Each structure stands twice: as structure tokens, then as C-alpha cells.
Amino acid sequence: MRTTELVSGFRQSAPYVNAHRGKTFVVMLGGEAINQAGFRSIINDIALLNSLGIKIVLVYGARPQINRALENAGLAPSFHQHIRITDDDSFRLIKQVAGELQLDITARLSMSLSNTPMQGAQINVVSGNFVIxxxxxxxxxxxxxxxxxxxxxxxxxxxxxLDTNGIVLMGPIAASVTGESFNLTxxxxxxxxxIKLKADKMIGFSEIGGITDEDDRIIAEMMPNYAEQLVQNAQPTLAACPSTLAFLQAAILACRGGVPRCHLVGFADDGSLLQELFSRDGIGTQIVTESAEKLRQATIADIGGILDLIRPLEQQGLLVRRSREQLELEINQFTLIERDGLVIGCAALYTFPEDNVAEFACLAVHPEYRDADRGSLLLNSIIQLARQQRFDKLFALTTRSIHWFLEQGFELLTVDDLPAQKKQMYNYQRRSKILALTL
Structure with missing residues (x-):
């Protein structure tokens, strides 16, 4: 059983390995993540990304370590507008803390012990004056x-x-053109x-596994405008996790600056980074410039995906069986929802111009994605297409989803109400119910 799960998981992750290879990720490792017990596993996972050909810039923070060092030295942290005031005494300690963390992280990334995930890794870690x-x-x-x-x-x-497969490591201290050093976040x-590297992703770690909704469920994906609303409304979860709030604000800026996706994962969940990057649904929250799901017209390249989606429903008798050849001829009539290369929903619009009506047909949604009303999304898209073509009515035949269609505003009709061509094709053995929506 274990072997089967390993093979299945490996196969499912393969498309993401191919998609991520050669891409640039900026990983932000806050001091809170460095403090916790699973830090070694996070470093191992970052090393694994490097071995898969992903270009990594690792930026580390040190807030809790700095605060502890100041407290031990009898110095009270001072802030203005939530920004640390770094006087001379504080800065001496901050540089020590940042330097120690840089050496510790470099040492961890340099580890190549036998019987560990980093055996034979031989990672080149580079630090320097990349930030002015x-x-x-x-x-x-x-x-x-x-x-x-x-x-x-x-x-x-x-x-x-990065082009020589090194990991670029950056800390919170940077030099200026005048030869001074400054404390940055x-x-x-x-x-x-x-933003400047035009990175493909920015990734952050948090005390929580992601941003949650009112029912305490993780929000898998959100746009920058929605994320900004959460920040402005001081959502309780964010207010209780300053580092999460700080990353969310950074992610909003990054997305608006051209970074396509920013991921927030929990540092307490072992392997959360890998689960987020190499599974279709992930485990944390993404702030994205465009949705991972796309509603679009089908093309001939989608034949296989649509067949995989509709075959189980055809076998259950819920859909009329279509051959591959028939589907190829009708592909331009299909609209689908795609998520990371997987067809998770489809529907077709068949037209009867002589009667000025159209049919909503072959509605199918992947079993794992039926809880977000994607059927309604497909229906609304087909309705818009039918209206654009100036049809008077949209009808549908169904054996199981009668109430769903009624909820969408459809009304029951009889076989005699069908257009002549469709009436000749009606299967009296299936006894499908006929419903229609006036456009």
C-alpha cells in the first residue's frame, strides 16, 4: 500500500516538477519559523527545491531573535508607525543576531550527511551586497x-x-552607497x-497554515484587492499574527508589482512547502494576480481531459455517451473550467437556429470540485453565449438534476416543446425531464 501511495503521489507531482523547473522563487523565512522545531525540515525542503532546478533566493528575518537579544541586554524595543527605531546600541546587537543567523542557515544548507534528505546535495550558498x-x-x-x-x-x-544553481541568502542588514549599514525588514x-527579479513566486511562512474565512476554513486563493480588505478590516486571525499580517501586506505589493503568485504556508505543518507547490489544491493561501482556475472555450487539445471527466457520468447513465470522434466534431461548442492543466468542469451549447433556441448539455464537474458552485459558473457562461447569439430560449434535458435547474430559473416543458430536430432524437427509455429558460 505504501508503494502505491508513493507512486501515485510522485506521478501527481510530476507536472509541477516540470512546471517549476528553471523558475525563480523568493522564499521569506521569518525569525518565527527559524525558532521552531521544524526549521531543519524546512531547510531540507528548500534544498530539495534547489535540487529540482528551481532558482531560490532565501530572505531571512530575525524579529523574535532581535527582541530577545535586546531584552537580555536590558534594552527596550522602540517602534514608530510599527517600524523599529534602530539606535546605536540596538544596532550593535541586531548585527550580531543577523550575522549569527546567516552563519547558522548557511551551515544548515551546507549539510550533506548520509541518511538525510540533503545527502550529496552540495549546495552553494551565496551572500553579498546584492541589496543597497x-x-x-x-x-x-x-x-x-x-x-x-x-x-x-x-x-x-x-x-x-542563480544561473550557477546557487542559493542566494539575504538577511535584514544591507549597506548603503555611503558605506553605512541599515536594518531593513x-x-x-x-x-x-x-519584483525586480520578476520572480515567479514569493513564499512566506506563518504561525497559521493560511488565511481563514468566517468558518475557520483556509482560503486557498485570493486576489490582492480582497487581501487588502482583510488587512484594512483587521481580521482577528491577522491581528493575532503580526508576521502573517506583514507577509500579506508584502504579498499585495508583490502581486501588484508583477509577481504572479505569493504563497503563505504554515511553518508548523511538516512538508507544507512541498504540499503547497506540488499538489493541485495546495495547503495554504495564495495571493494571485489571476485565478488558478480559468473559464475558457475548449480546443482540440482538451479532448482527453473532457473524456476523463464525462466518462464516469456516462457509465452511471447521467450523461448520453459521446464517442471521441463525436466530441472532436463538437469541441468548439464546449466551455470548460481548467485548474493547473486539469479539466475540472465542462458544458456544451448546441444550437437550433431554425427554432431560435439552444441546448445546455453535457454539464460535468470533477467530484473533488463540486462544492464551489462551478456548475452555476458554467451555466452562466453558456447563457451569455446563447444571449450573444440572440437565441430566445435555452433548454436542457436531465434525469437527476431537475431541482437544480428549477433553482436556476428553468421551467418544466414537454417533449412537444422541443425543436423538431431534438424531438426526433429524444430517448423515451431515458425519460429525461425537459426544462427551459427564457433568455
């Missing part, structure tokens, strides 16, 4: 001292290292690097 900083200066009379922000990114230098660095 500038001071925040004075705001409302408050001097931020050594707190800064990103001024410039050496994208060419980063790409040279990991979110600022990760966001600007992801």
Missing part, C-alpha cells in the same frame, strides 16, 4: 537612526549566482527582490 539600502530618516519628528529601506537591487549579480527585501 537607504535610511528611513525622520518621520513626524522621530529619527529612525539605522532603520532603512531598499534603494536598489543588484538583479544582474543575483541572476549570475525581511518583507521589504523579499518584496523588492521578487
Amino acid at each position: 539600502a537607504q535610511p528611513l530618516g525622520v518621520d513626524e519628528g522621530v529619527d529612525y537612526f539605522h532603520s532603512g529601506r531598499v534603494r536598489r537591487i543588484d538583479t544582474a549579480g543575483i541572476r549570475r549566482q 525581511a518583507e521589504d527585501i523579499a518584496t523588492q527582490v521578487a
Whole structure:
């Protein structure tokens, strides 16, 4: 049984291995994730991404470690507008903390012990002056001292290292053109690097597994505008997790800056990074510039996907059987929902111009995706197509979904109400119910 699960999982992940190879990911590893027991597994998983040909920029933060060091030294953390004020005494400690973490992370990524996931990895970890900083200066009379922000990114230098399969490691300290050093946030660095590199993904770790809705269910995907509403409305989950809130704000900026997808996963869930990247539904929350699901017209390349979707329903007698040849001839009449290369829903529009009516047919939704009303999405799309072609009525035949059609505004008809061509094809053994919607 274990072998079967391994093979099945490996096969399902293969499309994502191919899709991610050669892509650039900016991974933001907050100090909270570094602190917890599963940090070693996260490093192993990042090393695995590198071995699969994914170009990794790893940006680490150090908030909890810095706060602890300041407390041990008897120095009270000071903030203005939620930004740390980094005076001389604080900065000396912050540089020590950041330096220690850089050495620790480098050492972890350099490990290649036998009987570990990193056996034989031989990863080249590169750190350098890829980020040029500038001071925040004075705001409302408050001097931020050594707190800064990103001024410039050496994208060419980063790409040279990534092209040699190295992992570029960046911490929260960056130098300026005047030879000074400044304390930056990991979110600022990760966001600007992801935008300037035109990264394919930015990934962050959180105390929680993702952003949740009112029923405490993880929201798998959201657009930047919706994410911004959650931030502005101070959602309780976000208010309780400052690092999550900070990453969400960074993800909004990154998406609007051209990064297609930003992922938030939980650092407490073992293997969450791999589950998010190499499974169709993931495990965390994505902030995306466009949905992973696409509603579009079918093409001849979709024949196999549609057949895989409708065959089980044909075998159950829920759909009229269509041959591959018939489907090839009718493919232009199909609309489908695609998710990461998988056809998860389809429907067809058959027209009867002589009677000025059209048929809504072959509605099918993948069993694992029937809880988000995708059937209604397909129906609404077909209705719009029928209206664009100026048909007066849309009818459908069904044996099991009568109430669903009634809920959508359809009304029951008789066989005599069908267009002449369809009436001749009516199967009296199936005794399908006929419903129609006036357009």
C-alpha cells in the first residue's frame, strides 16, 4: 500500500516538477519559523527545491531573535508607525543576531550527511551586497537612526549566482552607497527582490497554515484587492499574527508589482512547502494576480481531459455517451473550467437556429470540485453565449438534476416543446425531464 501511495503521489507531482523547473522563487523565512522545531525540515525542503532546478533566493528575518537579544541586554524595543527605531546600541546587537543567523542557515544548507534528505546535495550558498539600502530618516519628528529601506537591487549579480544553481541568502542588514549599514525588514527585501527579479513566486511562512474565512476554513486563493480588505478590516486571525499580517501586506505589493503568485504556508505543518507547490489544491493561501482556475472555450487539445471527466457520468447513465470522434466534431461548442492543466468542469451549447433556441448539455464537474458552485459558473457562461447569439430560449434535458435547474430559473416543458430536430432524437427509455429558460 505504501508503494502505491508513493507512486501515485510522485506521478501527481510530476507536472509541477516540470512546471517549476528553471523558475525563480523568493522564499521569506521569518525569525518565527527559524525558532521552531521544524526549521531543519524546512531547510531540507528548500534544498530539495534547489535540487529540482528551481532558482531560490532565501530572505531571512530575525524579529523574535532581535527582541530577545535586546531584552537580555536590558534594552527596550522602540517602534514608530510599527517600524523599529534602530539606535546605536540596538544596532550593535541586531548585527550580531543577523550575522549569527546567516552563519547558522548557511551551515544548515551546507549539510550533506548520509541518511538525510540533503545527502550529496552540495549546495552553494551565496551572500553579498546584492541589496543597497537607504535610511528611513525622520518621520513626524522621530529619527529612525539605522532603520532603512531598499534603494536598489543588484538583479544582474543575483541572476549570475542563480544561473550557477546557487542559493542566494539575504538577511535584514544591507549597506548603503555611503558605506553605512541599515536594518531593513525581511518583507521589504523579499518584496523588492521578487519584483525586480520578476520572480515567479514569493513564499512566506506563518504561525497559521493560511488565511481563514468566517468558518475557520483556509482560503486557498485570493486576489490582492480582497487581501487588502482583510488587512484594512483587521481580521482577528491577522491581528493575532503580526508576521502573517506583514507577509500579506508584502504579498499585495508583490502581486501588484508583477509577481504572479505569493504563497503563505504554515511553518508548523511538516512538508507544507512541498504540499503547497506540488499538489493541485495546495495547503495554504495564495495571493494571485489571476485565478488558478480559468473559464475558457475548449480546443482540440482538451479532448482527453473532457473524456476523463464525462466518462464516469456516462457509465452511471447521467450523461448520453459521446464517442471521441463525436466530441472532436463538437469541441468548439464546449466551455470548460481548467485548474493547473486539469479539466475540472465542462458544458456544451448546441444550437437550433431554425427554432431560435439552444441546448445546455453535457454539464460535468470533477467530484473533488463540486462544492464551489462551478456548475452555476458554467451555466452562466453558456447563457451569455446563447444571449450573444440572440437565441430566445435555452433548454436542457436531465434525469437527476431537475431541482437544480428549477433553482436556476428553468421551467418544466414537454417533449412537444422541443425543436423538431431534438424531438426526433429524444430517448423515451431515458425519460429525461425537459426544462427551459427564457433568455
